[in-house]
Amino acid sequence: MTKLIKRHLVPKVIEALQTSRIVNIVGPRQAGKSTLVEHQLPIAEYLTMDSDSIRNALLADGYAQLRSIADRYKASGLPIALDEVQRVPEITLALKRIVDEDNRKGQFVLTGSADVFGLASAGDSLAGRVHTLVLRPLSVAEINDAGPCRLLDAVESDPKAIMSALPTAELYSRETAMDLMLRGGFPEIRMLDDRQRIARYSSYIDSIIVKDVPIVAPVRKPDLLRRLIDQLAARTAQELNMSKLCNAVGARKETVGGWVDTLERVCMIQRLPSWASSAAKRAVHWPKLHFLDTGCATALRNETAASFDISADPTALGVILESFVHHELEKTLSWTSSQWSLSHWRSNNAEIDIIAEGPGRCLALFEMKATSTVSQEDFKSIDWFLQDGPGKAYAAKSVGFVVYLGNQLLTMGTGRVCLPLSMLWSFS
Secondary structure (H helix, E strand, O other), X not given: OOOOOOOOOHHHHHHHHOOOOEEEEEOOXXXXXXXXXXXXXXOOEEEEOOOHHHHHHHHHHHHHHHHHHHHHHHHHOOOEEEEOHHHOHHHHHHHHHHHHHOOOOOOEEEEEOOOHHHOOOOOOOOOOOEEXXXXXXXXXXXXXXXXXXXXXXXXXXXHHHHHHHOOOOXXXXXXXXXXXXXXXXXXXXXXXXXXXXXXXXXXXXXXXXXXXXXXXXXXXOHHXXXXXXXXXXXOOOEEOOHHHHHHHHOXXXXXXXXXXXXXXXXXXXXXXXXXXXXXXXXXXOOOEEEEOOHHHHHHHOXXXXXXXXOOOOHHHXXXXXXXXXXXXXXXXXXXXXXXXXXXXXXXXXXXXXXXEEEOOOXXXXXXXXXXXXXXXXXXXXXXXXXXXXXXXXXXXXXXXXXXXXXXXXXXXXXXEEEEEHHHHHOOO
16 A cells, blocks of 8 residues: 655645635646645545536536535635546636635635646635645655745754754755655656556656646647657756747747746746846846756656766766756755745856745845865855855845755855755755
8 A cells, every 4th residue: 555645735724724625736637636635634625526416416506506515614714625626617606606705715625737827717805814835746755754845934044053053964865866866756656667657658758748837828749849848858957948949849839838837837947037136137148948857857758767877977866966956856846934936047158057045135046066076166156256246235134055965064165065866855
C-alpha cells in the first residue's frame, strides 16, 4: 500500500476555511489535490466532477443539488468537497447564490487543474468569497517527512546572522540529488523506473492536451501544441525568447503566445519575471521559464541518471538544478511569515538565477553550482550586484547563496553562504 504523504498545505487549507466561505485549491493534474481533500481534510461529502452522473446532475440544476447537500450537512460544520470543478464552470453561479444566502465560513472546498473562476465559461468570479491556494507536486521536504523550508524566514529575521539561524543540513549524495530531480514530485509517477517514468510522463502530457487545455482555450492543432511543450521542457530555466520559440515550433507569435498563457493557467509552466529596483520597471526584460516539475521536464528531454554523470555536459544538469531549486523555493512561499516574491536578473555582464524579495528591501540571491565545491569566485555576480550593481540599496538586509551539491554549510564572508542543496529539506 502506498504511504500517504502529509502535505504542508493542509494547515493552510484549514486556516483558509475558517476565514472564507469557499476555498479553491488549484494545481497540476495528478499533483495530489484529490488525495489531500479526500484523505487529509475533515469534509462532509466528496463529489468528483469526473463522475458523469454527478456532473450531469449539477449541470441540470446545480443550485438545487448543492443546496440540498449543503442543508444536509449544515449542522456538521464541515465543508462539501467538489473535485475537478473546472469541468463544470457553470456551477459558480449556484455557489454564489448559496454562499450569499448563508455567509458561514468553510462551506465548500473546490479543486481543479485550472482555476474555475478564471474561465470565460464561469458564471461569476465570486470575488471576496473565495480563497485560492496552489498545490504543487510534492516538495522534497514532504517526501522526506520534514518540515516546510523556512530559509526565507531566516533571511528576514537577521540577514547578518544567517548561519546561526539555519539547521544542520541533512547528509546526502550526488546520486541522491540526481534521483530527486529525475523522479520529480508527482506521487504516482515518481516511484516508477526510468523507462516507465518517461512513458508515463509522455502520457501525462497527452492527457493535459486532451482534458485540461480545451477547458481554457480551444486546441486546433494538438500536434503543434505537443511540439511546443517539448520545446518548453528543453528550455526550462532559460529566458522566454518568443521569436526563437516560434521558429522551433513552426507557428505564429500570436498562436504560441496564447498557448504559453494557457499552459501557465493549467500549471504546466511558470514564468519568473525579471527583477528591477522599482516594481514599476519589472517585466521590462524577458521572463525566465521553468517547466512545472523536473521529473516531467527530464522525461520529455529523455534524460536519465547517465545524462548527468560527472563526465557528461554540465550544462544540462545546471538548468535542471536551477528549475529544481526554483520550484522548491516557490513551494515555501505560502509558509513564509511575510510576503515574498521570486524573480531573476540579468545584464550584459552578470546574472542572478533567482532573487527572492521580502519586505523592507530584504533580498535573498541564489546562484546554482552543480558541483560539490564552491569558491569565492562563485559569488562574483552576487558581490557585484549588491556592492556596485542595482542591489546596492538592498545590501544591508540581503544574503547571497550559492546552492551546491556538497554537504557543508559554509560562509564566504558576512552574508555570503555556500548552501547545501539538502538545506531545502532540513527544517524540522
